[in-house]
Amino acid sequence: MPLDIIINSIAIAGLILVLFLYRMSKKSTIATKNPKMKSTINTGTFAGIGEASEPSPKLRNPKDVPALSEDFTSFELLEEIADEKQRKLFESATSLKKPHPLLMSLTRNINDPKELMDIIKNDPELVVKVIKVANSSLFALRKSITTINHAIVYLGVLQAKNIAMQFALESSAEFVTNEQKQAYHKIWKASFLASSIGLLIAKDLKLENSAELSTRCLLDYLGDISLLTAKPKIAKYYLNHSSYFARVRGIQKELGTNSAIMGTSFAKNAELPQEIIDSISASMLPLVDKLKDSELLSQEQQSVVVFSYYVSRITDLIVFERTMDTINLEEISFAESRCESFFYSQAQIEHYGLGRINGTLRKPRFKDDVNAIIEKLGLDS
Template sequence: MPLDIIINSIAIVGLILVLLLYRMSKKSTIATKNPKLKSTINTTTFSGLGEASEPSPKLRNPKDVPDPSEDFINFILLEDIVDEKQRKQFDSATGLKKPHPLLMSLTRNINDPKELLNIIKNDPELVVKVINVANSSLFALRKSITTINHAIVYLGVLQAKNIAMQFALDRSADFVNDEQKRAYHKIWKASFLASSIGLLIAKDLKLDNSAELSTRCLLDYLGDISLLTAQPKIAKYYLNHATHFERVKGIQNELGTNTAIMGKTFAINAQLPDQIIDSIGASLLPMLNKLTDSELSKEQQTVVIFSYYVSRMTDLIIFQRSMKHIDLDEISFAETRCDSFFYAQAQIEYYGLGRINSTLRKARFKQEVSALIENLRLDE
């Protein structure tokens, strides 16, 4: 064989190898700073998940992604009550009105309409509120619903249960001014939207625990409700289009505590299941990539990651108002440019949830979320 043909063949093979190595080196949008998240992807602990996680198809060069803010890099998240200032906030939160007696029952895994009916019918006020929501613009009914039985059948057990749970949480809220009331209504809409988006994603991924995940997304805002009720002055953080990290940092600097600590406190007072209590207590750990250091099992950590990023997407719409709809092709810092997403891509892939990105890009998913957002009437 002529020498020039051999040389050309070697050159072509070499070029192909260089291209393959280049693509492999850029597989992850953002290089993780935590070596733990470079280990193999979890594929077995999250109920219903398939054998492989789908990485993001958007292959950005990490050099093209800006660094997070200095405040984020230097931020220290409080994870427990450490001083007298925090103790006072703890006392304020635990001094709220006694949680609704049905709240614990509503957090159970309920699949039977009759079981839910037997719980809700014991509180006439809850019955009225669930029926009212079913007849609201959220669901655009052609014919009014007049009974709780019909409401549960129409809404579905999970949706009806989550709505009842939100109103049960209302019992702990007393408003002292209009700003606090408006902030609370925003949190209410955020928790409703997060639970709905979480359910859509979980069903699209065919996860066995979709109902649990939807409820957990709703409860991700339990700490916000607790703190806002105890300290009306923090309403500004929910009304000024602050990012999630700005909200966490501002509230912690001002009050010496945060929503994870207070949400866990509220959950303990309400005698919620231990798994929910522990999960809420860890709800801010993904922000600083500290979840792998917790005592939660890998499956519990995955639930926290799922609810954390569903809630952070919801924040972009409800509080930050940087998106009118879910307009993301992937869950990543590169896509959102929000500090709270800095470790997102590495965490999503590590916990085997990369297929969420495929769900986000589906036209049907975008349409369903857009309809939910439109019916929430965010500007009212």
């Protein structure tokens, strides 16, 4: 082969390599004030997720990233009992009304309708409540359901189990003011919507543990129920359209605790599985980007926490903040949501290999399914 052809070939190959390396260096980096935001992709995550994240064109323009508030940059998340005031509140949480005896059984991985029916039928009140929800406008039945067996078959094991679990949690709480009751009603809807959104995303991504993820999203609101039961005055944070960060910061300032601490206390008192206790304990760590520092959770468990955290934050936008009357997010990002609770989101979802969630959010069918649930929940009622 002539020497000039060889030289030209080498030059062309070198140019292609330079262009490729340049494109790689431009991928998925958000211009922010925090150096931790550079993305690191880890594909060793829980079953079904492992492909590289979808980069978002919107995030490549620094102008799309809002300025952070001083409150957020100086915020410190409490992770344990800090003072005597907080200790007393923690002790009050463990002395709340005894948890429902079926709660632990309902947190198990249940796939068989008969197994679930055998659990629920032990509490007639729980049976009545599940049948009542099955007959509500939420499911738009043409013919009434009159038996728990029919309800489980119609709703599906996971949906029926999560509804029963919500009522089991409700029976463990006591509300004395109208504001408490109204706030709990919103939390109930939020936990239902979060578990539904989590299930839709998990199924779209073909995850093997979709049922577990749905239940974890529901349990992310356990701490809110515990807080609301212990201190009626915090109902205002669920009724006045506060953002998630404003709610966390305000409650910590007033009470010296937060929903992760209180939820962990409740879960221990209810003798829930240790894996769920550890997950609830770490549930707020994505807010301050400390999840990777957790020594309690494996990489796979951390992935579950990140998944449920962002599903719950999307739900908060709809139920509590009402920045969305319908699901219209195109991606999980700070630039898209304009909420501090999403500040570390791109780096985190890429680190845990969850970027494909953005593809699910953009699908018209997914949006239609979520919006149908939102409409039936009647968030204004």
